[in-house]
Amino acid sequence: MSPHEHVTAFGTIDGELRVGGMPLSRLAARVGSTPFFAYDRGALDARVDLLRAVLPERIELSYAMKANPMPAVVQHLATRVDRIDVASAGEMHHALDTGIRADRVSFAGPGKTPAEISQAVAAGIIVEVESTTELRRVIAAGDELGLSPQVAMRVNPDFAVKGSGMRMGGGPQQFGIDAEQVPEVLAELAGSIDILGFHVFAGSQNLNAEIIAEAQTRTVDLVTELAELLPTSLRYLNLGGGFGIPYTERDRPLELERVAENLGRLIDGPIAARFPEASPVIELGRFIVGECGVYVTRVVDRKVSRGRTFLVVDGGMHHQLAASGNFGQAIRRNYPLIVGTRAADAGGEGVSVVGCLCTPLDLLGDDVELPADADIDDLIVIFQQGAYGLTASPTAFLGHPAPAEVLV
Numbered sequence: 001m002s003p004h005e006h007v008t009a010f011g012t013i014d015g016e017l018r019v020g021g022m023p024l025s026r027l028a029a030r031v032g033s034t035p036f037f038a039y040d041r042g043a044l045d046a047r048v049d050l051l052r053a054v055l056p057e058r059i060e061l062s063y064a065m066k067a068n069p070m071p072a073v074v075q076h077l078a079t080r081v082d083r084i085d086v087a088s089a090g091e092m093h094h095a096l097d098t099g100i101r102a103d104r105v106s107f108a109g110p111g112k113t114p115a116e117i118s119q120a121v122a123a124g125i126i127v128e129v130e131s132t133t134e135l136r137r138v139i140a141a142g143d144e145l146g147l148s149p150q151v152a153m154r155v156n157p158d159f160a161v162k163g164s165g166m167r168m169g170g171g172p173q174q175f176g177i178d179a180e181q182v183p184e185v186l187a188e189l190a191g192s193i194d195i196l197g198f199h200v201f202a203g204s205q206n207l208n209a210e211i212i213a214e215a216q217t218r219t220v221d222l223v224t225e226l227a228e229l230l231p232t233s234l235r236y237l238n239l240g241g242g243f244g245i246p247y248t249e250r251d252r253p254l255e256l257e258r259v260a261e262n263l264g265r266l267i268d269g270p271i272a273a274r275f276p277e278a279s280p281v282i283e284l285g286r287f288i289v290g291e292c293g294v295y296v297t298r299v300v301d302r303k304v305s306r307g308r309t310f311l312v313v314d315g316g317m318h319h320q321l322a323a324s325g326n327f328g329q330a331i332r333r334n335y336p337l338i339v340g341t342r343a344a345d346a347g348g349e350g351v352s353v354v355g356c357l358c359t360p361l362d363l364l365g366d367d368v369e370l371p372a373d374a375d376i377d378d379l380i381v382i383f384q385q386g387a388y389g390l391t392a393s394p395t396a397f398l399g400h401p402a403p404a405e406v407l408v
């Protein structure tokens, strides 16, 4: 998608980008300092509504809060999604603070410590074990606390999903128990604990609907096989997610309808037949929040070096590692970026937008077309910043102040 398409999606007022219903310069004055992240409440609602409208009704939506753990965002989404997925005990506490029911929170991720596992068991959330060691720790925590743990098993599938920005299933992985090891683990330990079901997460940032659909079909096949080995019926079926969003001009949005059609077939077919007690869960981070946020940073210098114009901004990769190309991209491509106070102006001049860190890696826009008179004090807006922004960036590097975050 082009920057222009993002401007159209947000809209403009008085020639400026509209964020949270007001012109960008007014929002910036209210926030009081740059750089900042702004997340749009209405846009969050629209994303959840889109998913609800397109996906089959029986699908439960889980919000993977590591994508954006800002408390106000999590609180807002907690009332709109069915579940929250957390990746640490810290995230678990934030999730429970929203008031969501404990059995609607799941905890995935490798390297859960015994202390984290016992907190999770005590809280009554679903622990998605990533290894046999974790399963033993869950059993031990349950014995010690005198509680029946809520537990599901994350499985590393025997198939890989192509086209993910980050592959997290198939082949050797630190994530999940290898599918072929599951029978042995269940034979040994299923008698000591009630396993609710399975979770398969194949990868993140996938824009190819066919591949996502194929992964979901194969996941249902795999879980059908594994469920035979459980002494009880399956009550938890987490099909993963990985729905991507377009970051660069080359990316096309995911065709959600195609994913939904296939899910509909799975739900009416094998899932209804085999797993009547399990509502399938889709867990999404980026797809829900990614498009709902912007990063706003102020131009503090404009300089020309040997014929190349640089706009130097007060933010950078310490707040937005991904936009600099240093978070999972093999080839650096620009994220959509505009002069937000002149959103209506067409581009005129190719410039480099760089951050304020002492490294050439701190590049936010490489030869981007911006209005020719873009200068000091202009506000640069980078789109698609609602996910994996602030908390996925090296904020302590160089010791600049933390940016503000607002939900508007």
Ligand SMILES: *Cc1c(COP(=O)(O)O)cnc(C)c1O
Binding pocket: 064, 066, 067, 085, 108, 109, 201, 203, 204, 205, 240, 241, 242, 243, 283, 284, 285, 286, 287, 387
């Ligand atoms: C990170 C993660 C997610 C969220 O991925 P997105 O690409 O942000 O949707 C979901 N599930 C698990 C297990 C994860 O590790």
